[in-house]
Amino acid sequence: xxxKKLKCREIAEHVCAELDEGMNSAKCRAIxxxxxxxPNCASYLNSLKTTVKLYRAYPAPALSARRRxxxxxxxxxxxxxxxxxxxxxxxxxx
Amino acid sequence: xxKGATTTARISSAAxxxxxxxxxxxxxxxxxxxxxxxxEDVVFRFAFKxxxxxxxxxxxxxxxxxxxxxxxxxxxGKSKFSTWLYTIVTNNCLMKRRKRKLDDAIVPLELxxxxxxxPMQDSNGRPIQTIASxxxxxxxxxxxxxxxxxLDRAIEKLPYDYRIVFLxxxxxxxxAEETAKIxxxxxxxxxxxxxxxxxxxxxxxxxxxxx
Numbered sequence: 643x644x645x646k647k648l649k650c651r652e653i654a655e656h657v658c659a660e661l662d663e664g665m666n667s668a669k670c671r672a673i674x675x676x677x678x679x680x681p682n683c684a685s686y687l688n689s690l691k692t693t694v695k696l697y698r699a700y701p702a703p704a705l706s707a708r709r710r711x712x713x714x715x716x717x718x719x720x721x722x723x724x725x726x727x728x729x730x731x732x733x734x735x736x
Numbered sequence: 737x738x739k740g741a742t743t744t745a746r747i748s749s750a751a752x753x754x755x756x757x758x759x760x761x762x763x764x765x766x767x768x769x770x771x772x773x774x775x776e777d778v779v780f781r782f783a784f785k786x787x788x789x790x791x792x793x794x795x796x797x798x799x800x801x802x803x804x805x806x807x808x809x810x811x812x813g814k815s816k817f818s819t820w821l822y823t824i825v826t827n828n829c830l831m832k833r834r835k836r837k838l839d840d841a842i843v844p845l846e847l848x849x850x851x852x853x854x855p856m857q858d859s860n861g862r863p864i865q866t867i868a869s870x871x872x873x874x875x876x877x878x879x880x881x882x883x884x885x886x887l888d889r890a891i892e893k894l895p896y897d898y899r900i901v902f903l904x905x906x907x908x909x910x911x912a913e914e915t916a917k918i919x920x921x922x923x924x925x926x927x928x929x930x931x932x933x934x935x936x937x938x939x940x941x942x943x944x945x946x947x
Binding site for chain 1: 777785870873876884902903938941942
């Protein structure tokens with residue numbers, strides 16, 4: 643595909659789909675050439691990349707120590723309950 | 737997971753997932769603990785980003801590892817352990833959400849302000865930029881309150897089905913195939929939602945990033 647034939651609309655649709663994927667096809671090479679000469683498409687692609695980077699960098703709080711401790715208590719309790727219910731069903735069958 | 741059949745041998749924290757899962761499936765509690773430690777932060781961070789609420793995220797986190805404990809024997813190793821974990825935590829987050837009207841909305845593929853099919857040209861034939869460039873934003877600036885609020889507002893408006901795809905694919909780094917498997921979607925459906933989610937978020941950040 644010739645770079646001259648590509649419209650910005652095609653670039654816009656393609657760059658947001660292929661943001662982090664390999665751009666080695668003939669179409670992608672044409673897009674790269676278009677990006678080198680079109681300030682609008684280059685600016686658009688850059689803003690999409692920045693959007694992803696900002697959300698990747700967005701910090702999440704740390705898990706509370708209280709919740710961490712509680713998990714293993716819940717699991718121990720859950721393990722005991724299932725062991726007891728297994729025993730009960732085995733004694734009924736027996 | 738078989739309960740009660742515990743072994744006391746020390747488990748190396750360097751053991752790979754498959755080894756830990758096999759031991760945990762045989763009832764080794766220490767192997768299960770190492771697995772939890774390995775993934776607890778990943779699961780919590782993801783749950784927080786989906787739920788946007790600390791308490792709900794902590795509940796979803798706890799429910800996820802209780803589910804893993806109960807269902808570990810059902811994990812057959814055909815997919816990555818992390819893919820299986822993301823499936824469980826996604827379902828737990830879904831159960832915690834309050835269904836909103838906007839979650840039924842289909843996100844359109846918006847074109848940016850200043851978009852033209854062909855760039856305008858000046859008298860010398862040089863293209864004129866009509867889409868504003870975003871200001872330079874170092875990654876540590878996500879700690880700034882104003883930017884964080886902007887990011888929060890944008891992603892909260894993004895319908896849930898699109899938000900999950902964006903987080904799994906772009907933020908957590910799962911492949912399109914893994915994301916499709918986690919959400920029981922086709923790969924083209926994942927790609928379509930991802931594209932719309934990126935454009936939606938970009939449009940909502942645009943004013944802040946160009947002001």
